[in-house]
Amino acid sequence: MEKRILGSTDLNVTIACLGTMTWGNQNDESEGHQQMDRAVDAGINFFDTAEMYAVPPSPETYGKTETIIGNWFSARPGMREKIILASKVAGRGLRWVRDGNAIIDRKNILQAVEDSLRRLRTDYIDLYQLHWPNRPFYHFGGFWRFNPREEYAAKSVENFHEVLQTLGELVQAGKIRYCGLSNESAWGTMKYLELAQKFNLPRMQTIQNEYGLLYRLFEPDLAEIAIHEKISLLAYSPLATGLLTGKYRNGKVPEKSRWKHQSARHNQRNTPQAHAAVEEYLKLAKENDLSLNQMSLAFAASRPFMTSVIIGATTMEQLESNIASFDMTLSDEVLKSIEQIRRDYPIPY
Numbered sequence: 001m002e003k004r005i006l007g008s009t010d011l012n013v014t015i016a017c018l019g020t021m022t023w024g025n026q027n028d029e030s031e032g033h034q035q036m037d038r039a040v041d042a043g044i045n046f047f048d049t050a051e052m053y054a055v056p057p058s059p060e061t062y063g064k065t066e067t068i069i070g071n072w073f074s075a076r077p078g079m080r081e082k083i084i085l086a087s088k089v090a091g092r093g094l095r096w097v098r099d100g101n102a103i104i105d106r107k108n109i110l111q112a113v114e115d116s117l118r119r120l121r122t123d124y125i126d127l128y129q130l131h132w133p134n135r136p137f138y139h140f141g142g143f144w145r146f147n148p149r150e151e152y153a154a155k156s157v158e159n160f161h162e163v164l165q166t167l168g169e170l171v172q173a174g175k176i177r178y179c180g181l182s183n184e185s186a187w188g189t190m191k192y193l194e195l196a197q198k199f200n201l202p203r204m205q206t207i208q209n210e211y212g213l214l215y216r217l218f219e220p221d222l223a224e225i226a227i228h229e230k231i232s233l234l235a236y237s238p239l240a241t242g243l244l245t246g247k248y249r250n251g252k253v254p255e256k257s258r259w260k261h262q263s264a265r266h267n268q269r270n271t272p273q274a275h276a277a278v279e280e281y282l283k284l285a286k287e288n289d290l291s292l293n294q295m296s297l298a299f300a301a302s303r304p305f306m307t308s309v310i311i312g313a314t315t316m317e318q319l320e321s322n323i324a325s326f327d328m329t330l331s332d333e334v335l336k337s338i339e340q341i342r343r344d345y346p347i348p349y
Helices: 029-041 064-075 106-120 151-172 186-199 221-228 240-245 272-287 292-302 316-327 332-344
Strands: 003-005 012-014 016-019 046-048 084-089 125-130 176-182 204-210 232-236 306-311
Touching: 003 306, 012 016, 012 306, 016 029, 016 316, 029 064, 029 316, 064 106, 084 106, 084 204, 106 125, 106 151, 125 151, 125 204, 151 176, 151 186, 176 186, 176 232, 186 204, 186 221, 204 221, 221 232, 240 272, 240 292, 272 292, 272 332, 292 306, 292 316, 292 332, 306 316
Parallel strands: 016 046, 016 306, 046 084, 084 125, 125 176, 176 204, 204 232, 232 306
Antiparallel strands: 003 012
């Protein structure tokens, strides 16, 4: 499987990254282990997780995914060194994480890293990411109401400096190798890079934001930063939690699907515009003898600013289909048609 350089590091990660967030909720431990075994067999060397997983997040599922991964490492001696492992520290908002005081700061990062290392049964994490900012941000359905406020700027920059100093200590201690962002904006990304250079602190090597046919807010500004500043995009939800498989067409919500497990009130993707866009992409896929999910993943992988596309699955059949996407190359005609559909449905949710 194709590999690409992670940021400005010496790590080569596969274009497909195995997402793990369903393990401990939609998938049990045995199924999670099967997925990791199959991913390794397919040549995938990059796994992504987080302290808050499994999802949808709850007190009962908190930390379960990391535990499942740790048990897999324990049962397979020598495998840890073959996997580039990414995890994340949770931001504010989850009342069951560190007594509801889980903002991203020195105290929380130090505690979160120790807890993740224990659950993952490892001495180090290759890529440690900030799951979402402390300040208000436009991800997770917040785009339409996002209103940046001047009073957050100075406080945020002070916090960024503390965060980078803390991550630097963890790098020196050998507990993490590199660090990255998630659900971050162009302004936040550039501030982190500026502070790292000014104070000789670890630079952010990656940014894990949502990206796919239905959600392309990474373009153009963050895409330009990714290329020129060598900060790697790790794309999550490239299939929009299953929308881009067609399984939610005509009001269907399959019993074991992601949408079945999450509150309809928090499902920002379930809009008439999104379903209409899916119909157009599905039509294009059928006209070119492609499956919708594979066309979607192949498109994401083809972007010049993409380093790794995070794939998730609840069944082995889904995983096999997703893995096969990375052997595909879309024609110029298909790519041209995708851009036309995007113009018709630029921000469908």
